[in-house]
Amino acid sequence: MKELDFDTTWQNILSDIKERSKVPSFRTWFEKSSLENIKGELAEINLSSAFAISYVQSHFEDVMKEVLSEHVGSPIKKITYSESKKQKKSKQVIDPDQPSLIDLADRQKVPVVEQVKTNSSSTLYDRYVFDTFIVGNSNRLAHAAAQAVSRSIGSAYNPLYIYGGVGLGKTHLMQAVGHEVLRQDPDKKILYVSCEVFLNEFITAIQAGSADRFKKKYRNVDVFLVDDIQFIAGKESTQEEFFHTYNALHQTNKQIIITSDKPPQEIPQLEDRLASRFAAGMIADIQPPDLEMREAILQRKCIEQGKEINPKLIRLIAERVDSNIRELEGALLTVMTDLEVNNQELNHDNIQQALNRLVQTKRKSDRPSVGLIRDIVCEFYRINHEEIISARRNKELVFPRQIFMFLLKTELSMSFPNIGKEVGGRDHTTVMYGVDKIFKELKKNIDLRDEVKEIKSRFYSV
Known part of the structure; x- marks a missing residue:
């Protein structure tokens, strides 16, 4: 040979x-x-x-x-x-409430996205890139269309309209296009907004007499990413403005990507002229993941968290949670936390019991609200509501704040950006660090496990 x-x-x-x-x-x-x-x-x-x-x-x-x-x-x-032998990490001084992107990516073993220039109004989440998007039969068409758009903005599939249920990866795929465009050309202007933000800023602009500034912001971009367009339904003035914004961008070959929970023709009280324009490009749907894809998603999540779990145990979780990706990842985190708190081994019986507890919790009609969790955490640590969301960073406030973040993630499966909004508008990377810190501390701190169990027992017994 x-x-x-x-x-x-x-x-x-x-x-x-x-x-x-x-x-x-x-x-x-x-x-x-x-x-x-x-x-x-x-x-x-x-x-x-x-x-x-x-x-x-x-x-x-x-x-x-x-x-x-x-x-x-x-x-x-x-x-x-x-x-492969793991590389040694260099020691770094980390701000306890604001880790760098490099530190977070290293700890979580996810691809590092270069920090590039974006429109100041753009909020692209670092983790939402093509490399971290799991592709399967349920999303293959949408993924292929998004990649095609990222290679040829304004000409391939314009607009690209992606629809599907909650937590299936629409925002991830949309923002992955933005990241890829910026990787190819950092000078491109990317604007990502939710429909709710567009609506609120439009109302504010009208009230403040700053319509020109609003138009300049939304019509002077290369890629316009709009999430959850269904919320524009029934709002005539906002639909009128969106129609003109859409036309201004489309006529100059600027890329438009829209997400929704349903196809344009099924959005109630959506003007025909908007529905026809949304349908004029490429429409791609995302369905709930099949079993094999759910396994791949969980396995990827384990790799990100530096955990190694037997594939048979991964399958056990994937078989029990079949709704959407957000709930699937939330179930993994909840099960892992449950086992850590109770100091139990990762085996079939313990995971099965943890899943049973998770299902029972979800079936309760009095599932804790954000407000209830906040109230009980504040009461437990003897601080008030203003302190837990304040900018103050002394130890007696930072720790309860991180517990609050951790519980919002594990009990309600909230996204990091949404948790940040509930904790004084903090950046999602700050939330990621806080949740990760508590999760690691639970492994070695028996007293903390008891505290978390006590807090959880209080808001489930209310």
């Missing part, structure tokens, strides 16, 4: 494996992988983690042997795996 260039051969092999396999998010499992050696009928493969090894063995090994044999020119009957 002739001497192989392992790097080139491995890239060709990966390309063929990806083409032949139908496993969601192929890139997740082979990121930073390499072909280390070929010895007769044995191939040695290096993967990023023990978790990736477990998944690749169960989902890819047969096709890998087939493709390896073709490229090597002789039968490969056995594959051995090794795990």
Whole structure:
């Protein structure tokens, strides 16, 4: 057998494996992988983690042997795996209430998005990039359309209209386009807003006599991303302004991407002229994920959090939670927290019991509200409402604030940006850091586990 260039051969092999396999998010499992050696009928493969090894063995090994044999020119009957050595992290001084993007990405093992220039009104969340979007049968069309748009803004699918239920990844996909456009050209102006923000700013502009400033902001962009357009229904003046904004952008070949919970023709009290324009481009729907995709989502989440869980236990959670991605990720976090708080091992019986408790909690009609959780946390730590959302950062306030954030995430499955709004308008990265800090502290602090159990018992007994 002739001497192989392992790097080139491995890239060709990966390309063929990806083409032949139908496993969601192929890139997740082979990121930073390499072909280390070929010895007769044995191939040695290096993967990023023990978790990736477990998944690749169960989902890819047969096709890998087939493709390896073709490229090597002789039968490969056995594959051995090794795990990449983790790089040592340099020590850094971290602001306790405001970690840097690099620190967060390193701790959570998610792709780092370069900080690029954006329109000052644009809010693109760092994690919402194509690399972290899990692709499956339920969202493949929308994903392909979004990628096509990112490569050719203003000409491919304009507008792009993505619809689907809550928590299925519409905002993620929309913002991924914005990030990719900025990666290609940092000078592009991207504007992301929810329909509610557009509505409120329009009303404010009319009341303040600043309509010109409003028009300049919304019509002087290269990519306009509008979330939850269904909330414009029935609001005649706002629809009128949106119609003119849409026309101004579309006529100059600026890209428009819109999300909604339903197709344009089904939005009640939406003007026909808007519905027809929304339908004139590409309409793509996102459906709830199937079992295989739910497993891939949970496995990716575990990798981000630096946790290794047996794929059989991942499947157990994926089989029980089949609604949407947000609830799926929330269920994983809740189950993990439940086991940590109760100091239980990660095994089938304990996960099953934690899932049963989660289902029972969701069935309760008196599920805690944001206000109830805030009230009980404030009462427990003897602080008032103003203090928990204030800008003050002394220890006696920061810690209860982080507990509040943690409970909003684990009990209500709220997004990091929405939690930030409830805690004095804090940035989502601050919330991510606070939740992560409490989660880690629960592993080693028995007293904190007891505190969290006591707080939870209070708002579930009200």
